[in-house]
Amino acid sequence: xxxxxxxxxxxxxxxxxxxxxxxxxxxxxxxxxxxxxxxxxxxxxxxxxxxxxxxxxxxxxxxxxxxxxxxxxxxxxxxxxxxxxxxxxxxxxxxxxxxxxxxxxxxxxxxxxxxxxxxxxxxxxxxxxxxxxxxxxxxxxxxxxxxxxxxxxxxxxxxxxxxxxxxxxxxxxxxxxxxxxxxxxxxxxxxxxxxxxxxxxxxxxxxxxxxxxxxxxxxxxxxxxxxxxxxxxxxxxxxxxxxxxxxx
Amino acid sequence: xxxxxxxxxxxxxxxxxxxxxxxxxxxxxxxxxxxxxxxxxxxxxxxxxxxxxxxxxxxxxxxxxxxxxxxxxxxxxxxxxxxxxxxxxxxxxxxxxxxxxxxxxxxxxxxxxxxxxxxxxxxxxxxxxxxxxxxxxxxxxxxxxxxxxxxxxxxxxxxxxxxxxxxxxxxxxxxxxxxxxxxxxxxxxxxxxxxxxxxxxxxxxxxxxxxxxxxxxxxxxxxxxxxxxxxxxxxxxxxxxxxxxxxxxxxxxxxxxxxxxxxx
Numbered sequence: 001x002x003x004x005x006x007x008x009x010x011x012x013x014x015x016x017x018x019x020x021x022x023x024x025x026x027x028x029x030x031x032x033x034x035x036x037x038x039x040x041x042x043x044x045x046x047x048x049x050x051x052x053x054x055x056x057x058x059x060x061x062x063x064x065x066x067x068x069x070x071x072x073x074x075x076x077x078x079x080x081x082x083x084x085x086x087x088x089x090x091x092x093x094x095x096x097x098x099x100x101x102x103x104x105x106x107x108x109x110x111x112x113x114x115x116x117x118x119x120x121x122x123x124x125x126x127x128x129x130x131x132x133x134x135x136x137x138x139x140x141x142x143x144x145x146x147x148x149x150x151x152x153x154x155x156x157x158x159x160x161x162x163x164x165x166x167x168x169x170x171x172x173x174x175x176x177x178x179x180x181x182x183x184x185x186x187x188x189x190x191x192x193x194x195x196x197x198x199x200x201x202x203x204x205x206x207x208x209x210x211x212x213x214x215x216x217x218x219x220x221x222x223x224x225x226x227x228x229x230x231x232x233x234x235x236x237x238x239x240x241x242x243x244x245x246x247x248x
Numbered sequence: 249x250x251x252x253x254x255x256x257x258x259x260x261x262x263x264x265x266x267x268x269x270x271x272x273x274x275x276x277x278x279x280x281x282x283x284x285x286x287x288x289x290x291x292x293x294x295x296x297x298x299x300x301x302x303x304x305x306x307x308x309x310x311x312x313x314x315x316x317x318x319x320x321x322x323x324x325x326x327x328x329x330x331x332x333x334x335x336x337x338x339x340x341x342x343x344x345x346x347x348x349x350x351x352x353x354x355x356x357x358x359x360x361x362x363x364x365x366x367x368x369x370x371x372x373x374x375x376x377x378x379x380x381x382x383x384x385x386x387x388x389x390x391x392x393x394x395x396x397x398x399x400x401x402x403x404x405x406x407x408x409x410x411x412x413x414x415x416x417x418x419x420x421x422x423x424x425x426x427x428x429x430x431x432x433x434x435x436x437x438x439x440x441x442x443x444x445x446x447x448x449x450x451x452x453x454x455x456x457x458x459x460x461x462x463x464x465x466x467x468x469x470x471x472x473x474x475x476x477x478x479x480x481x482x483x484x485x486x487x488x489x490x491x492x493x494x495x496x497x498x499x500x501x502x503x504x505x506x507x508x509x510x511x512x
Binding site: 018019075078079080081082084094096098099100103105107108112115116119120121122124125148 | 259262266269273276341343344345346348507
């Protein structure tokens with residue numbers, strides 16, 4: 001029984017540190033002094049002492065002002081950044097849709113890029129091959145699939161990237177803003193698809209500035225500010241507190 | 249994602265795809281496609297044939313100088329291309345590294361391996377040219393296999409260090425061109441190690457041997473040009489150097505691993 005209740009994502013005392021190499025002035029004197037005094041880069045904690053427990057069947061919304069550390073938290077939870085302090089435990093297959101960058105190679109055809117991009121995302125080749133037809137159909141690039149990606153319009157490119165990135169149903173989904181790409185028609189389809197994936201995931205983590213989206217999608221909320229968790233609780237309460245907190 | 253050995257093994261398919269992609273990209277859109285693998289070293293050799301036999305009248309039919317140079321130039325080119333690409337690698341993929349979790353070490357690894365495929369193709373062509381020139385063809389050609397393995401180990405080790413340096417110290421990519429040119433003249437590409445021994449003595453030769461490329465080039469030459477085994481002492485030194493550089497480079501990479509994405 002205890003095992004079933006283990007959180008899918010658990011962060012304890014999470015801290016991520018960046019180094020700031022400030023060059024306050026370009027003067028030679030300053031540089032020489034800096035060199036002589038061996039001034040060390042300043043440290044900056046984008047996240048510090050963040051505790052988080054996300055259970056199966058829940059959706060967590062992360063909110064906070066710009067520069068609060070929301071994206072850094074997503075990067076850390078996705079496994080892109082390693083924590084400098086504390087621990088993160090993830091129990092399940094994570095997919096993160098942080099941005100649509102898929103490592104396309106412009107010289108290669110769309111078809112070859114599906115395999116390449118899929119490999120970066122961790123799909124075995126057989127899997128990306130078996131999903132290929134569906135990806136091409138969804139992206140609507142049938143006529144161009146054997147042409148090099150450099151001739152694609154930017155819309156076609158992002159549609160293909162989106163179709164690849166969303167072709168597999170993950171257990172845990174991390175979204176930095178709910179993505180929607182392309183023209184009106186594709187926006188609706190991509191939204192629908194994301195909603196489908198959200199529904200199919202055991203756990204969803206969404207970062208958004210749109211309170212409506214958060215209220216509609218999430219069960220819980222985490223409000224962070226200056227890299228620290230201000231409040232973690234049911235989404236309605238967190239949203240109310242956040243609104244009054246930022247309004248005042 | 250951490251660049252540990254476990255993660256590298258887990259993502260070995262990605263490395264394979266990256267190598268194939270890189271090979272395909274370089275010939276994609278060209279009329280001759282994969283033939284360029286062979287045309288490249290062939291043209292390089294042609295330039296040296298013209299330069300040395302026609303212009304400088306250096307070398308003769310028994311010891312063709314272009315072949316001698318090619319045995320050194322191809323492995324050197326592998327090192328030089330891998331290292332100069334390494335300094336730019338992560339920055340070129342910055343956006344991807346910040347949106348998809350994968351161990352960044354697969355990028356330098358696949359770059360070195362892609363270069364090794366070209367090197368193997370070039371050596372195959374050199375072998376053909378050596379046969380046409382009537383150089384001795386015998387069992388010493390088997391040395392090419394351990395030489396290639398040692399080369400990959402050496403170049404990987406150095407390339408891992410340079411990938412880190414390229415991110416942490418931006419100036420390094422500017423410096424690379426000059427360092428590599430210096431390295432080229434310090435390696436026996438255009439001359440042989442015997443020349444070093446004759447002119448500068450055994451001590452200098454030993455110092456030269458600290459450069460793994462010097463041993464590697466000597467080895468390729470023994471196999472392809474002279475058709476004789478390389479001295480055992482050189483094999484031992486090469487093994488030690490490769491055994492130090494590969495894990496050394498890996499440890500350096502692991503040390504900076506966490507910082508690399510943040511510093512991009």
